[in-house]
Amino acid sequence: MAVPSTIIYQYLRSKKKFPHVWCPGCGIGITMGALLRALADLEVDKNDVAMVAGIGCTGRMSVYCDFHTLHTTHGRALAFATGVKLAKPNMRVIAVSGDGDALAIGGNHFIHAARRNIDITLILVNNKTYGMTGGQYSPTTPSGKFGSTAPYGNVEYPFDVFELAKGAGANYFARGTVYHATLLQVLMKKALEKKGFSVVEVISNCHTLYGRLNREGSAVKMIEWMNENAVNVKVASKKTPEELEGKFLIGEMLNIDRPEYCERYEQLIERLGGKSKAQNEARSPQHEAVEQ
Amino acid sequence: MSKNNIRLMQGNEACASGALAAGVSFFGGYPITPSTEIAELLARELPKNGGHFIQMEDEIASIAAVIGASVAGAKSMTATSGPGFSLMQENLGYAYMTEVPCVVVNVQRGGPSTGLPTKVSQSDTMQAKWGTHGDYFPIVLSASSVQECFDMSVRAFNLSEKYHSPVILLLDEVLGHMREKIRIPEKDEVQLIERCKPTVPPEWFQPFELTPTHISPMAGYGNGYRFHYTGLTHDPFGFPTGKPSEIREKLDKLMLKITQNVDDICTHKEEFLEDSHIVVIAYGITARVAQQAVRIARHRRFKVGLFQPETIWPFPEKALKRALEHADLAIVAELNQGQLIHEVSRIARSKVKVQGVFRYDGEIMTPTEIVNKIREAN
Ligand SMILES: Cc1ncc(C[n+]2csc(CCOP(=O)(O)OP(=O)(O)O)c2C)c(N)n1
Ligand code: SF4
Numbered sequence: 001m002a003v004p005s006t007i008i009y010q011y012l013r014s015k016k017k018f019p020h021v022w023c024p025g026c027g028i029g030i031t032m033g034a035l036l037r038a039l040a041d042l043e044v045d046k047n048d049v050a051m052v053a054g055i056g057c058t059g060r061m062s063v064y065c066d067f068h069t070l071h072t073t074h075g076r077a078l079a080f081a082t083g084v085k086l087a088k089p090n091m092r093v094i095a096v097s098g099d100g101d102a103l104a105i106g107g108n109h110f111i112h113a114a115r116r117n118i119d120i121t122l123i124l125v126n127n128k129t130y131g132m133t134g135g136q137y138s139p140t141t142p143s144g145k146f147g148s149t150a151p152y153g154n155v156e157y158p159f160d161v162f163e164l165a166k167g168a169g170a171n172y173f174a175r176g177t178v179y180h181a182t183l184l185q186v187l188m189k190k191a192l193e194k195k196g197f198s199v200v201e202v203i204s205n206c207h208t209l210y211g212r213l214n215r216e217g218s219a220v221k222m223i224e225w226m227n228e229n230a231v232n233v234k235v236a237s238k239k240t241p242e243e244l245e246g247k248f249l250i251g252e253m254l255n256i257d258r259p260e261y262c263e264r265y266e267q268l269i270e271r272l273g274g275k276s277k278a279q280n281e282a283r284s285p286q287h288e289a290v291e292q
Numbered sequence: 293m294s295k296n297n298i299r300l301m302q303g304n305e306a307c308a309s310g311a312l313a314a315g316v317s318f319f320g321g322y323p324i325t326p327s328t329e330i331a332e333l334l335a336r337e338l339p340k341n342g343g344h345f346i347q348m349e350d351e352i353a354s355i356a357a358v359i360g361a362s363v364a365g366a367k368s369m370t371a372t373s374g375p376g377f378s379l380m381q382e383n384l385g386y387a388y389m390t391e392v393p394c395v396v397v398n399v400q401r402g403g404p405s406t407g408l409p410t411k412v413s414q415s416d417t418m419q420a421k422w423g424t425h426g427d428y429f430p431i432v433l434s435a436s437s438v439q440e441c442f443d444m445s446v447r448a449f450n451l452s453e454k455y456h457s458p459v460i461l462l463l464d465e466v467l468g469h470m471r472e473k474i475r476i477p478e479k480d481e482v483q484l485i486e487r488c489k490p491t492v493p494p495e496w497f498q499p500f501e502l503t504p505t506h507i508s509p510m511a512g513y514g515n516g517y518r519f520h521y522t523g524l525t526h527d528p529f530g531f532p533t534g535k536p537s538e539i540r541e542k543l544d545k546l547m548l549k550i551t552q553n554v555d556d557i558c559t560h561k562e563e564f565l566e567d568s569h570i571v572v573i574a575y576g577i578t579a580r581v582a583q584q585a586v587r588i589a590r591h592r593r594f595k596v597g598l599f600q601p602e603t604i605w606p607f608p609e610k611a612l613k614r615a616l617e618h619a620d621l622a623i624v625a626e627l628n629q630g631q632l633i634h635e636v637s638r639i640a641r642s643k644v645k646v647q648g649v650f651r652y653d654g655e656i657m658t659p660t661e662i663v664n665k666i667r668e669a670n
Contacts, residue, residue: 016531017531046518047514047516047518048514050364050513052360055523062520062522063520063522063531063532066518067518068364068513068514068518068519069518069519069520069521070360070363070520070521071520071521071522071523071524072356072360072386072523073356073382073383073386073523076352076353076356076383079348079349079352079353079354079356079357079360080356080357080359080360080363081360082320082346082348082353082356082357082360083318083320083356083357083358083359083360083361083362083363083364083366083368084360084361084363084364084513085360086318086344086346086357086361086366087317087318087344087360087361087362087364087365087366087368087513088364088365088513088514090514091364091513091514108349108350108353109349109353109356112348112349112353265339265344268339269339269340269342272339272340273340274339274340274341274342274343275341275342276342
């Protein structure tokens with residue numbers, strides 16, 4: 001892995017906004033690090049990035065990143081991001097949400113962003129619980145697992161986020177974990193490069209709440225569990241069903257090229273003889289003169 | 293005046309045309325009777341001039357997209373009716389908090405709930421003022437004619453761009469669908485206000501800078517200014533704060549930028565007030581009925597006048613006080629069970645008797661109902 005600090009510092013409000021609010025050992029920090037390294041790999045100008053976040057521990061990422069950051073309402077990041085993207089089609093729009101944010105209150109926006117196949121990258125931190133509000137069960141809490149509102153074990157079924165994204169029409173889906181930080185960076189980079197709606201689901205640890213309620217141990221233990229139970233899709237096909245019992249898949253699981261929404265709308269504008277916004281605006285206006 | 297500028301138009305069409313004249317470039321909405329024609333017209337017109345229309349998955353998403361587009365720099369709007377307006381409330385609060393210009397048209401129908409989708413009502417008067425949680429000071433306009441649908445649509449954009457705030461434009465089912473003759477102003481007759489932009493270099497920029505006018509420049513996206521917006525109570529840099537002094541400053545900013553400018557924001561119309569002992573107060577479509585009623589009563593020698601607030605929030609308080617100076621009765625006519633009457637009573641104090649004429653059966657009021665009230669009073 002590259003030297004961490006120097007690369008990601010350029011994208012952080014490092015002098016102003018730290019220390020952060022997350023519990024020591026929380027996987028959201030690793031997720032943010034991977035995202036910023038992926039952006040660095042792509043040499044993205046921070047003036048070209050809009051980060052639109054929902055509410056939750058995950059949404060707080062928007063405070064620390066030095067982009068155009070929009071910390072919105074609970075569940076609505078993708079809907080706000082849609083407006084941002086349409087007003088600034090040349091901007092790289094990244095949405096960050098927790099599993100409750102993206103899939104419970106924001107589930108409708110998730111499937112519709114995928115259906116439109118709008119060019120937004122969603123970083124979905126799946127810690128299987130509502131972190132910020134204290135460990136309640138979420139749409140990704142496995143059956144039988146405990147939450148503060150599932151004191152007898154969860155009687156509901158969790159979403160399969162991959163099937164959901166695929167079924168709804170996304171162009172790209174990958175799953176990573178906070179153990180596999182380098183892979184996560186690679187997957188995020190591919191998602192960012194992909195035109196259309198792309199999702200990176202990050203299996204993360206909330207040891208403070210979910211881990212404690214389910215006796216899964218410390219942050220380190222939870223992250224080790226990810227290492228022990230994640231199977232890369234590339235090798236999964238060679239494994240027997242018995243070998244895959246209780247495991248989960250990571251890696252790139254969907255990568256298609258359905259035409260993207262903004263481009264289709266731009267074509268409509270052109271067909272009607274209008275002037276498209278995207279062509280009027282050059283990407284990455286240079287502002288070095290005023291940068292510190 | 294050129295004859296070509298005269299059109300026969302529906303209120304909803306006029307509202308959408310006004311928005312185009314004001315330079316709207318983004319509409320996000322969800323179909324709902326009786327507002328849908330606004331979306332339909334903009335779906336047709338916006339892409340022709342490079343603007344963007346999108347039908348979102350619901351009204352929560354619609355207002356979210358509108359705010360996102362506006363933050364990024366686009367003049368944005370949505371249009372809805374009661375049920376959709378209810379769904380928008382949380383994100384509207386976000387726009388008040390983050391001081392984002394946008395226009396929300398509510399073509400009112402009867403409620404509560406699904407209510408009367410195709411019938412007239414003015415029962416969102418209070419929701420427009422108090423719909424979302426927390427302390428905030430909305431700007432709400434109420435149109436009473438098709439011409440006003442056009443003019444107020446332009447004005448709603450101007451006020452939102454000037455005060456960096458959502459502006460609610462209230463229409464109603466009758467007005468939205470009614471056809472009247474209107475005059476479309478020439479392009480150069482339409483005066484437009486644009487949000488003020490920062491002049492400082494990016495490293496000095498504070499998105500919620502405390503200024504004497506309480507309005508802070510807006511940078512938009514992609515101009516080299518990177519900044520944070522949040523619905524959490526924030527400091528002048530836009531970052532969450534828990535400091536009592538900063539919390540107070542933020543909430544005062546939201547209040548003062550409106551309350552210090554009521555004279556600029558509030559407009560009203562009046563008729564025959566000079567010698568009137570009775571003042572009929574009506575807004576929206578009911579103001580048209582009230583005007584007719586007042587003229588009939590005048591004909592019968594009643595000393596009665598009309599006061600029509602065009603801005604209902606903030607309410608044109610000073611003007612109403614003046615109007616009531618020599619009056620002993622105020623009659624408030626509205627299509628609900630009594631909403632704006634509370635504001636009128638507050639302003640009239642105990643000096644002037646305040647009575648209401650309320651209709652809430654899905655039908656428009658008739659002049660006779662108001663004339664009868666005037667006669668009873670004498
Ligand atoms: C409309 C609304 N309902 C509820 C809440 C309270 N709330 C804040 S964060 C949150 C859930 C957070 O869980 P998740 O999205 O999984 O993110 P995490 O904190 O785990 O990163 C809830 C329910 C809210 N802010 N707004
Ligand atoms: S509560 Fe859980 S998700 Fe939130 S910061 Fe702590 S460990 Fe992370």
